[in-house]
Amino acid sequence: MTPDSLWKDNILYQPESLIEVYKNKLIALSMYEHAKNHTNNSVGATGGRNDDETKKHFAERFLTSSARTQFVVIDPREDFKTVSNNLKSTFSSGEISILDIPAGTGAGILSLLTSLAELRFHSKLPKLPLHVNIVGADFSTSALMIYSQLLQEIENVLKQHLIFIEYETCEWDATNPQSTNLLIRQFLKEEDKYEEHYVLMSAFSGVGSSNYKKFDKSFDYIQTALSHLHTTILYIEPNTNEASTFLGFIDKLHNKLTTWLSKVINLSINPDARFQWHDPITGNTPKSAIILKQYSRE
Ligand SMILES: C[S@@+](CC[C@H](N)C(=O)[O-])C[C@H]1O[C@@H](n2cnc3c(N)ncnc32)[C@H](O)[C@@H]1O
Structure with a gap:
């Protein structure tokens, strides 16, 4: 059962702790009014390398993206049981x-982290010590700066729920x-430490699909x-034509490689993966839909 604080009357609500750090950052970036007045269209800023594009994307798309991840983690209608259970079990305790x-x-x-904390708070998940090492990579330095600041802001809240994080960022061009x-060298530098x-x-x-190749x-x-590692790769995308093309590309890539990532969960055609979420900044209740794919090696 999902707690009311995250899912009520078929509407998804994001954790208070996440909303608070997000709101504070919007204010610090002078983007609160922008975020409040925008219309939750499915089309929005796509992120980018410079400061202005990053700020716009942060103000317009952050909560849409976080809502999608939360929907997979909490899985209130059991649309993605295997993926959600795998997430909850991986991030239940130990060193990840x-x-x-x-x-x-x-x-x-x-x-992901604030949803787990909220589930722990409501005793929906056991509260066992969990150490998460995070390597966040992107080609936008301005995005990575906000990324680190938000993780720093949320660190103490997570600690209260016995979720301990370490994080570093890496400028990366895919x-x-x-x-x-x-x-990858950075990510695997202490690989033996992690379960x-x-x-x-x-x-x-x-x-943009022209870039996938x-x-x-x-x-x-x-x-x-x-x-060689016990690994899961999870792709979460909005349900758009572009994302279907992207996941098609990913599929081909995995197929032509090895078979080591044995379990493939493909819910891209699940019609129920639509939901509504409450936007605490605009007060709107936009609709969203996701597709996902998981590859894992047990
Ligand atoms: C929509 S954001 C996704 C961020 C986050 N994963 C989320 O769920 O909200 C897309 C990101 O891709 C980054 N990006 C675009 N092209 C890239 C590339 N060639 N290499 C690395 N990052 C890239 C952008 O800077 C942007 O931050």
């Missing part, structure tokens, strides 16, 4: 390392295999470099 790509300003990871090599490795890839499809070598490299 997570690669968050593209990190953006952290909607995915913050949503079109450049050398840059991906450096990222599991997790790769969260959320909202990458928006970079350029990620080929890097994605290929990531999978190969992780192939």
Whole structure:
């Protein structure tokens, strides 16, 4: 059962702790009014390298992205039981390392961690010590700056729920295999310390389908470099034509590689993966829909 604070009358509500750090950051960036007045269209800023694009994306799209991740974690209608259970079990206790790509300003990871904290608070999950090592990578330095600041802001709240985080960021260009090599070296530098490795890839499809081919070598490299580890790769995307093309591209990549990532969960055609969420900044209740794919090696 999902607590009312996260899901009520078929509407998703984001954790108070997440809303608070997000709101404070909007105010600090002088973007609160912008966020309040925008219309939750499905089309919005797609993120980018410079400060202004990053701020706009943060103000317009952060909560949409975090709502999608939360919907998968809490899975209130049991649409993605295997994925949700796998997430809850991986992030239940022990030492886990997570690669968050593209990190953006952290909607995915913050949503994951604050949702887990809220589930622990309501005794829906056991409160066992959990140490999460986070490597967030993106080609936008301005996004990574906000990313680190938000994680710093949320760190103490998470601690109260026995979720302890360490984090670092890495400037990374997915079109450049050398840059991906450096990222993976950073991610795996203390690989023996962790019981599991997790790769969260959320909202990458928006970079435009003409770019996917350029990620080929890097994605290929990531999978190969992780192939000796107990790993899960989870892709969470909005349900758009572009995202279907992106996940099709990912599928081909995985198929032509090895079979080491044995379990594939593909819920891209699940018609129920639609939901409504409450936007605490605009007061609106926009609709959202997701598609996802999970590859895991037990
Ligand atoms: C929509 S955001 C996703 C952020 C986050 N994962 C989320 O769920 O909100 C997309 C990110 O992709 C990044 N990006 C675009 N092209 C990239 C590339 N070639 N290499 C690395 N990051 C890239 C952008 O800077 C942007 O932060």
